């Protein structure tokens with residue numbers, strides 16, 4: 001098994017994998033609303049492959065974090081992360097996540113995700129600063145996780161909007 005950058009053609013194998021992992025309602029989730037209309041961040045998205053078979057994948061997307069006061073900031077949305085159900089517990093998820101964490105660190109980028117803190121906590125994701133954030137859909141507070149330097153500076157009332165063409169020019173280049 002090896003990791004490589006997520007390629008556009010991986011979508012063909014990864015979409016059915018995501019259907020199997022998250023079920024048919026996955027497109028209605030808040031994370032899906034945040035991703036809609038955005039372009040995947042190639043340097044932060046990875047595919048686990050063996051002998052031409054996709055075993056798992058993780059994707060990242062650019063977001064904008066808009067506090068009630070002060071300037072907007074760039075924020076990476078991490079996910080979905082998924083591993084073929086028959087191959088779970090073999091470290092594939094950890095390898096995918098470690099690759100993303102290293103790529104985020106290399107670029108000094110903050111990231112958020114919606115997921116289980118017991119799993120993502122090992123890479124520094126925590127709900128401590130996200131309690132006052134508003135998203136374009138419901139989210140359980142203990143599942144809205146941030147990984148950032150100077151985490152306390154994110155602990156403010158803020159909105160993380162869905163894609164809006166007129167806001168995107170405010171986003172610094174990735």
Ligand SMILES: CC(C)(COP(=O)(O)OP(=O)(O)OC[C@H]1O[C@@H](n2cnc3c(N)ncnc32)[C@H](O)[C@@H]1OP(=O)(O)O)[C@@H](O)C(=O)NCCC(=O)NCCS
Pocket residue numbers: 021022079080081082083084087088089090091092093094095114115116118119
């Ligand atoms: C979550 C997921 C990606 C993990 O992939 P994986 O390849 O099985 O994970 P690994 O083998 O690398 O790591 C397994 C470890 O994570 C733990 N783990 C897995 N899911 C967990 C969870 N939801 N909460 C806490 N720990 C979890 C396992 O107990 C195991 O712990 P250990 O290393 O101490 O033994 C995989 O189970 C999956 O695709 N799930 C469905 C989709 C999903 O929930 N994605 C995450 C939300 S975006």
